[in-house]
Amino acid sequence: MLTILLSLGSGLFAQNHPGLILTREGVREVRAAQAAAPLFEAVVAQTRAEVDAEIKAGIAVPIPKDMAGGYTHERHKKNFFILQKAGNLYQLTGEEKYAVFVRDMFLAYADLYPTLGLHPTMKSYATGKIFWQCLNDANWLVYASQAYDCVYDFLTEKERRKLEKDLFRPMADFLSVENPQFFNRIHNHSTWGCAAVGMIGLVMRDTQLVHRALYGLRNDGLDDSMLDNDGGFIKTDGVRRAGFLAQLDLSFSPDGYFTEGPYYLRYAMTPFLLFAKALSNHEPDLKIYAYRDSILKKSIYSLLNLTDAQGRFFPVNDAQKGMSWRAREVVAAVDIAYADFGNDGRLLSVAEKQGRVLLDGTGFRVARDLAKGLARPFVQKPVFFRDGPDGDKGGLSVLRMPTPGGGEWCAVMKYSAHGMGHGHFDKLSYSIYDETGEVVQDYGAARWVNIDQKGGGRYLPENKTFAKQSIAHNTLVVNEMSHYDGKVKDAEAHHPDVYFTDLTGKNYQVAAADEKHAYPQAALHRTVALLKDETLKNPLFVDVFRVASGVENQYDLPVWFQGHLLSANFEYAAATDTLTTLGTKNGYQHIWREATGKPAADNAQITWFNNGKFFSLTSLVSPSDELVFGRTGAHDPEFNLRRDPCFLIRRKGAKSSVFISILEPHGAYNPVAEIPEDPFGHIESVRLIFDSDAYTIFDFRNINGRVWTVFLANQNADKSARHAVRAEGKMYEWTGPFAFRTP
Amino acid sequence: MLTILLSLGSGLFAQNHPGLILTREGVREVRAAQAAAPLFEAVVAQTRAEVDAEIKAGIAVPIPKDMAGGYTHERHKKNFFILQKAGNLYQLTGEEKYAVFVRDMFLAYADLYPTLGLHPTMKSYATGKIFWQCLNDANWLVYASQAYDCVYDFLTEKERRKLEKDLFRPMADFLSVENPQFFNRIHNHSTWGCAAVGMIGLVMRDTQLVHRALYGLRNDGLDDSMLDNDGGFIKTDGVRRAGFLAQLDLSFSPDGYFTEGPYYLRYAMTPFLLFAKALSNHEPDLKIYAYRDSILKKSIYSLLNLTDAQGRFFPVNDAQKGMSWRAREVVAAVDIAYADFGNDGRLLSVAEKQGRVLLDGTGFRVARDLAKGLARPFVQKPVFFRDGPDGDKGGLSVLRMPTPGGGEWCAVMKYSAHGMGHGHFDKLSYSIYDETGEVVQDYGAARWVNIDQKGGGRYLPENKTFAKQSIAHNTLVVNEMSHYDGKVKDAEAHHPDVYFTDLTGKNYQVAAADEKHAYPQAALHRTVALLKDETLKNPLFVDVFRVASGVENQYDLPVWFQGHLLSANFEYAAATDTLTTLGTKNGYQHIWREATGKPAADNAQITWFNNGKFFSLTSLVSPSDELVFGRTGAHDPEFNLRRDPCFLIRRKGAKSSVFISILEPHGAYNPVAEIPEDPFGHIESVRLIFDSDAYTIFDFRNINGRVWTVFLANQNADKSARHAVRAEGKMYEWTGPFAFRTP
Incomplete structure (x- = not known):
């Protein structure tokens, strides 16, 4: 493990910002674009409209109180999506107002976070602070770390110090060492946890957090009989490993099947891919995309094939019907898979049905190649x-x-x-x-x-x-x-x-x-x-x-x-x-x-x-x-x-x-x-x-x-x-x- | 009455065939078409494919036996649609095979019809011969009369004599004098009956039938307490009038509302419009379109406004849900209304949603004007x-x-x-x-x-x-x-x-x-x-x-x-x-x-x-x-x-x-x-x-x-x-x- 971590470190500190998901090269490519990419332009325009409206409405960082569906939950959820979008817009457009917005919202969170105890609902096996469960807090951090990456160079050192001391580092610790029953599982909740901790670690250049994310907590002290809210066991019999790599090993079958089924694979895919992409950007030598015979690529194709003719996931196990390959998580999966896994033209036709692309270099390439007419039909096969x-x-x-x-x-x-x-x-x-x-x-x-x-x-x-x-x-x-x-x-x-x-x-x-x-x-x-x-x-x-x-x-x-x-x-x-x-x-x-x-x-x-x-x-x-x-x-x-x-x-x-x-x-x-x-x-x-x-x-x-x-x-x-x-x-x-x- | 009939007659015998729905002028206009009318061409191609397949499959005129949904019912129903289409194709393309097909099918019906008693089902207040109810027999004759009109000049006089003697005249009598409880009502069933009798009368130059259709049977001997299969009364209290003109007077409100509701208005519209169009072609002096302050035009607009945003009829009274302005009857109404009631561009946008047009001069004009870009939005208004x-x-x-x-x-x-x-x-x-x-x-x-x-x-x-x-x-x-x-x-x-x-x-x-x-x-x-x-x-x-x-x-x-x-x-x-x-x-x-x-x-x-x-x-x-x-x-x-x-x-x-x-x-x-x-x-x-x-x-x-x-x-x-x-x-x-x- 030490070897990998050291090699990681060497890449890590050589990087500039942004370099997590949106990269300097990606920004350069988009800004210099000669080729038409109308779908990307539409996404930029739409995101601008959305973020501008939020800027106009003003920052709201309420004291956490509600369950999902309630105001504070939905507001904090919207905040992390908007943070990520505003950060990307800052990089892509160069307009400082977006960086200012991200900075100010982060500072508001940094004021709030140290005052928070556990979320008052106390209904989860792993209660969060901003949300009712750690899972949503981890969602927040996965998106926020991208925003932080985008405005990193814009912030003063003093601002960064405050954010890291009062917000990011405590949150990363809360989601890992303080909640091992959430972090140290082989489960989609933990994938989010690892991605959150690892991604903020990469941005903060914190090798300890990255190590924790990759390999899990050494001694979690968790009892085999513990249950989560869905009645699932926290620990799998005989499995003591944890962390992102263990999850890549144990979450998928060799064919890329995810035992919880496609509804949850779709959900879990985001942290798998985002953290993998961040690792790939920061430390190409780790060859995370090739890990376990390209298991991430396999899992994306498995996800796309576990759909009916309308692209809706087969609702096996716990699944909400109607969820489909049009979901934002699959947009991310398709764009990253297209850009990073060999430019498969069939993925472009899925992207076309999705009607939107990521606001980053992968989304740009998808939009550009769609405009070039490189799409081929995606036909689900017997499998x-x-x-x-x-x-x-x-x-x-x-x-x-x-x-x-x-x-x-x-x-x-x-x-x-x-x-x-x-x-x-x-x-x-x-x-x-x-x-x-x-x-x-x-x-x-x-x-x-x-x-x-x-x-x-x-x-x-x-x-x-x-x-x-x-x-x-x-x-x-x-x-x-x-x-x-x-x-x-x-x-x-x-x-x-x-x-x-x-x-x-x-x-x-x-x-x-x-x-x-x-x-x-x-x-x-x-x-x-x-x-x-x-x-x-x-x-x-x-x-x-x-x-x-x-x-x-x-x-x-x-x-x-x-x-x-x-x-x-x-x-x-x-x-x-x-x-x-x-x-x-x-x-x-x-x-x-x-x-x-x-x-x-x-x-x-x-x-x-x-x-x-x-x-x-x-x-x-x-x-x-x-x-x-x-x-x-x-x-x-x-x-x-x-x-x-x-x-x-x-x-x-x-x-x-x-x-x-x-x-x-x-x-x-x-x-x-x-x-x-x-x-x-x-x-x-x-x-x-x-x-x-x-x-x-x-x-x-x-x-x-x-x-x-x-x-x-x-x-x-x-x-x-x-x-x-x-x-x-x-x-x-x-x-x-x-x-x-x-x- | 006599006055009108004589004037009718004078027009009638001056006419050539076809002149009922498809007219000589219509045929000439289509054949000479310079302007593009892609929708019409598509309908011609589609109808050709359909009729050619039927010609290839051969004529089937089975002995009537089944209820709706059963083989003989659906076969005879298909036959009358195909007869009408083949007749029109003969006129529009000049290809004799279509006329031959119509002739041969008619001759098969002329052989069968004299052998038929009442339909064996005996479940209707007015049992038919080809179908389980007179209503469907009348549908048959409305469409068949158009086919007969189209091939009239193609047939030998001997063939015409046989068809009229063994098939059309007996059927017209069966649907009127032999079934007054069907013919002499103010009801959509009777509208079909009158149109059937009147239209075949116009083609056969039979003034007696046309007169019967316009004015009803003089003495029907019907009891006021008689009921139909739906529990409706055959006769309305105090109303002794019958026939097509009485129906125009009594079926609609002055605003064009039809008391049975839009589902049945849609159904009743076909015989109202087809017979009116035939009368308008044969006897313009009757001014049937202007009758009762243009009641037919009003009823078409009333039908189109009795729809939800998707064009589906409000299912008041007896109505099958999902029926909409895409129905074939409304295609006919829209095309005729467009061509004969003032070229309202809003109707073209409905026609566009319908995606098809009639295979006649009105359909041609709608398709041509759609191609010219003359459509305007049809927005349903509060009414x-x-x-x-x-x-x-x-x-x-x-x-x-x-x-x-x-x-x-x-x-x-x-x-x-x-x-x-x-x-x-x-x-x-x-x-x-x-x-x-x-x-x-x-x-x-x-x-x-x-x-x-x-x-x-x-x-x-x-x-x-x-x-x-x-x-x-x-x-x-x-x-x-x-x-x-x-x-x-x-x-x-x-x-x-x-x-x-x-x-x-x-x-x-x-x-x-x-x-x-x-x-x-x-x-x-x-x-x-x-x-x-x-x-x-x-x-x-x-x-x-x-x-x-x-x-x-x-x-x-x-x-x-x-x-x-x-x-x-x-x-x-x-x-x-x-x-x-x-x-x-x-x-x-x-x-x-x-x-x-x-x-x-x-x-x-x-x-x-x-x-x-x-x-x-x-x-x-x-x-x-x-x-x-x-x-x-x-x-x-x-x-x-x-x-x-x-x-x-x-x-x-x-x-x-x-x-x-x-x-x-x-x-x-x-x-x-x-x-x-x-x-x-x-x-x-x-x-x-x-x-x-x-x-x-x-x-x-x-x-x-x-x-x-x-x-x-x-x-x-x-x-x-x-x-x-x-x-x-x-x-x-x-x-x-x-x-x-x-x-």
Whole structure:
């Protein structure tokens, strides 16, 4: 460690300001620009207007009091964004008024900060001083350090001394040594903490802080049983390392997957990239961008690929829906990736959709190259991510196929490790998307981020009691218990296992995984696939869920379809007078039982309508299965939950069992033309041919009598293994864990 | 009558083909076009592609069997559109293959038609032959007559004789003399019937049919008690006239308002305009366009103004939501209005949004003038429509004000006559729209038009049991009974009365009306207004609902807000374990009671979130009022209803009473930025100063302590009348039925 630190130091003190994110070279490039960069110019103009308005309104540095959504919170939050913008404007335009504004606001903070105790809310596992949690204080410092860098040379030495003594250094200590439970984790909170401490350290030329940021606190004295506010553990079993480098090692899988999911990866990306960029500027010899086989670059591409056709992140684990690659954090990621990771023209087309760029040298280059017409389309591809630092803790697959007319059919299967405090008990769950958005949803988090009226913008109680529970997801629930009995510690101790992935088949993409620990008495094995065929108008989604158990259980397999139910091929009785809940705990208490039915045949089929399209789900069922239509909203005393529908197949008293469903998108309807096209599903039935622990064979038939057959080997993923099964008096033979025979 | 008919005849027989809708002059103009008309060319290309595909697929004229949504229905429907298109293409391109296709399809129909009895479904009050109802058969003939006109000269005389003898003449008779209950009404069904009979008559040079179409059947022998499928009466009390001219006289108010509402006006517009255009072409002396002070022109502008900012029709009465000015019927209306009613450049901007034009001379002119840059913006204005043929049966007002940033705040108050079979029991109801769409909704119809899975695409049972009932609307319900006890006959015998309208105030727009017959024991008086003021960021909606009664009643005032409830300023208890219905009949049986609360003070305030914006409703309440949150979905055995929320103020044991509410839009939030702007309402409270049958005075206060006062004279609409009221020890004086005093 010492070696690196010394080498760091040598670079550090040779630097001039600005040199953290905006650099002297960047400023020179922008100021000397000959080439047109209209998007950059627009951002400069817009930022000028915004900052000028703030200058006009005057500096406000109120005594901290409120939760997120409240005045003091939102004011301090706005301040750090404005500080960073004003600092950059000072450098880019040379106008002193911006430096004066930054200086004066910093001095106001330097007067306030020493007077502050902990924030009065005291609701966080790591209460901040300016904000209710250290996390937001760290956000503040990450942005403020950039502003300080930009006005460093403008300030007198006396001013700098005051700011560093009364504000920056105490804040850096507060966020690290005084709050080890915040700083010394492998968690996005700590990434912000390390970036904050390290970035201000780089500007202040404080090697001690930079060292602390890179390597963490040596002895944090933290107990393994400590929890954060989300119910996550502060320390991971067996992991004693901390600091930025440890986070680069342990936060991502070798494929750049982030176990908390894309919503939090997007959030964590900012401190990772900003601190990395600052280190790259100050100490190129550290080669931080190349660290761990260019893990930061991989993580940016992973983030961009974990989106639906509209660029919205798949809302796995705790995630607010609608967050997308248009977010400011992704603007930063795309601009830095473009400028520093090889000028990939596909990133320019994402930047174009974002419609804005960073107010620095990377943003300028993106804008300039966009104007040069160097953009190429960014097309999300089917992709398989391993999870876990060593890539051995399950994974997540995104299956995607184009549909006629330029649409998309996309399935996400999640068999990654538990997403720490933000993890859901959703092992082997899937969700489905088309070109407009969700078709079969992942509920996401029960939270209205920053909306004061909803629990101060924090996670709502229903996040734990519903959104995290297994029944809230499209996965199997045994005996109305959530996976791992809803215990984070147990879920973190295990993970699903990758069984087999093939995203390159001519007619199919398939992902299969095992979950052997979620239930002591039942092993779960799921295969999901997209299938296509010339004679099928649209690709199909196929789901085969096998559960192996030696004892009788109740199995519930929900499908959280989005839209309005049009029809079902079975009789059901709706609860017309009184609604009651589907159960009493583990999320069931939040679901109203709207209707209950019984299969009329071996197949249950429902059709729903959403966003101008029809969807039909055809499921293999047993005569004794119960078919339930449910809806969220029970035990929701403050209207925190959406009212969303689900369809649920319930099988009682079964040991080993298999569930097979086919989902097809079809047709179109809009209320202007009022002419339905193709409103009926094309798949008529699914038929089980053979099922054992080792093999599952089934076929499905369309309305024209064509039959397709699917063969699964459930216990041998060897792609070259040959299998033969006798069933219905015939020998079925195939090779590998998955085969799809078209008519 | 004879005079007109003879004059008609003289024009008629002088005409050549085509001369019905597409004319020889139109064809010549298009073929000789020098000016660019790219939109028209696109339509020609698109229509060619569509018709060529049909020619390739071959003619299909199946034996009628299905309801709407089913194969034979959709096939015959497609056929008539394609016939019309192929006929026009023949004229415009001169390519014979189109004429051959039309001829052959007509000959197939001529073979089939004589073999048909009534359509096997037998579900309509006027069952058709090709379709399940005469209405659709009339649609067929309106389009087919245009195709026949286009290929008339191409056909041999023998072919024409066969078509007229076996197909057109029998169909025209079937739709008129054989179905007087369909033909001889004042109703959109009959408009189609008259246009069909009249248009084929013009092409066939059959003066008898044209006469029948213009003047109706002399003796229809219809009983006054007959009903159609929607529960509407076949005959209107006291009205014996029928035929096209009677419909022009009786279907519209003098302002061009159509009592069934814009959804049906849009539908009825096609036969009105097509037959009028055909009459105008064949017999200019009739001056049909100038008839009744240019009533058709007025009706087109009324249709275009009955839209939200997105061009979607206000869904009053039976209406499918989402229907908009992009509909094909409105394309026809806009093109004809542009070409024949004075080349209003504002219509071109609507045509531009429609993105298509008619395949005829009017469409050509619109496309050409669009290309010339003659379009001007079409800005919907505040507008008041009288209802009733003589303009004395109530009305409907659209209040609209711009909001900062280019948005809109729009309130629709409905106090028109009952919309015949499509009328709802929604007297004095309002609905609210912003620039994105609905804020406080009118439920519209319980129907999925043409979606076979939902009751064959017809009106669903819940349309009568819920959507038409008073509680489904934003209006007062007395003793849980619908207006006029839900009886169409009674509702048609009366109507609300216009009390006062002023859409020109500097700071306000206001509409007020009385409904004295909906309840025998209670008179209703409602005033709605939009208010603005420099110190208010956004315009407000204000609702003052007075009920005068000498006996104690229960009053329910629902607000069908669209969105997710964020907060309420009163305690409420949610039904967490069991949901029960709000009542047992008159629509109440379809509403789940999700929560019940009690006011904490004189005001009840709720805030909700929808489409990126916040909305706060502040209502004056009594301590004993019950505050209910409800949601549709009870007694809905086939999932026909949407699950939509409402907030309801219930007042029990009250005689005369007043309800005052203020609704304000505010702020913004999106899940990408996650930064709420202005998430709290600005109106703090509403206070009643004085209330009597004659006067209501109240003020409201914002969070900065500013106070605005509103004065209403409830029984004297004289704008110059001076009023003085002593209340709270002060004299309040104002002039006219409404005054708004800003601070």
